[in-house]
Amino acid sequence: MTTPQADKPSCSLCLFQRICRNAGATPALDSPERSLSPASMLWRAGETVHRQGRPVLAVFPVHDGSAKSVFESPLGWRQVTAFAHPGDVLGLEDHDSQAHCTSAVAMQDTRCCVVPIEAVRAHLLRAEYREPMLRTLRRNTERERTLLVAIGSMKAAQRLAMLLLDLASEQRRRGNSGAAxxxxxxxxxxxxxxxxxxxxxxxxxxxxxSVGLITIRQRQLHIVDPAGLSAVYEDPERVPIRPPAAEPDSSPAIAPSKPLPLRPGTAGPALA
Incomplete structure (x- = not known):
């Protein structure tokens, strides 16, 4: 374990920024409110930060890298339910759950702080720390609700546009507006x-x-036309993202064969 350095926006966005000794300017480190001094751990791409069903022993503010939350049903199928980036907190469960509801898996080499759950619960007793926590939980719930509506009601193009716009919004929140x-x-x-x-x-x-909404180069994606992408999200029929219709065949038409007469009592041809 090592001590993280507060040199990235992840600390300023973190729930524990006000009470963490590793965040903020140096003069503030002597403040009595800064009672939290978490260590950090590095997870390699593909490693599990915490597992579904295991006891909640700590939460994990993301300092560098990114992770995905994965839900596994009793029947064995798996569903990605969220993506976490610097400043987000992995393992933060609603309703004071005693066990993790999902697993968190690093999508790339990811460094997280490790905050014991006892420290989290102690700070929740104070209103000035409880409200930011509840606000984050409400925000996560709203994002989950939006995803459920998208999967249940929206077309495929709308869902993808929604995700790209959300990723761009999260990047702006971290101070990287306009970057790929x-x-x-x-x-x-x-x-x-x-x-x-x-x-x-x-x-x-x-x-x-192909229609100029984005450019992609390996894993780097740049939104060229945010307004156009927003239009797809609102109504995919407003933007010509479908391939052009095929040119009509100029070859001579073949006359259809005459249908065989039906005998009395037989059914007609089935409709496709």
Whole structure:
């Protein structure tokens, strides 16, 4: 374990910024309110930060890197439910849950602070710390509700546009407005999160690029036309993201064969 340095926006966005000795300017480190001094750990890409069903022993503010939350049903199928970036907190459960509701898996080399759950609960007794925590939980719940509506009601293009706009918004919140998005998640992860197939995600990304909404180079994605992407999110029919219709065949038409007469009592041809 090491001590993180407060040299990135992750500390200023962290829930524990006001009480953490590792965050803020040096003169503030002597403040009696800064009673938290968490160590940090590094998880390599693919490693699990915490597991679904295991007791909640700590929460993990993300300092560098990114992770995905994965829910596994008793039947064995898996669903990506969220993506976490610097400043987010992994393992923060609602309703004072005693066990983790999902697993958190690092999508790239990811460093997190480790805050014991006893320290979290102690600070929740004070209103000035409880309200930011509840505000974060409400925000997470709202994002989950938006995702459920998208999967249940929106078309595939709308879902993908929603995700890209959300990632861009989160990047602006971290002070990186206008920069290219680094897609740490795989296309399989995106497909699982949005309730789509891998083929659909790949096809839509290609279409978005072909009409000038985005550019993609390896894992770097740049939103070229935010207004156009927002229009797709609102109504995918307003933006020509579908491939052009095929040219009519100029070859001579073949006359259809005459249908065989039906005998009395037989059914007609089935409709497709």
């Amino acid at each position: 998005l680094t897609l740490a998640m795989s296309r399989n992860d995106i497909a699982s999160y949005l309730g789509l197939t891998l083929e659909t995600v790949s096809r839509l990304l290609a279409r978005f690029a």
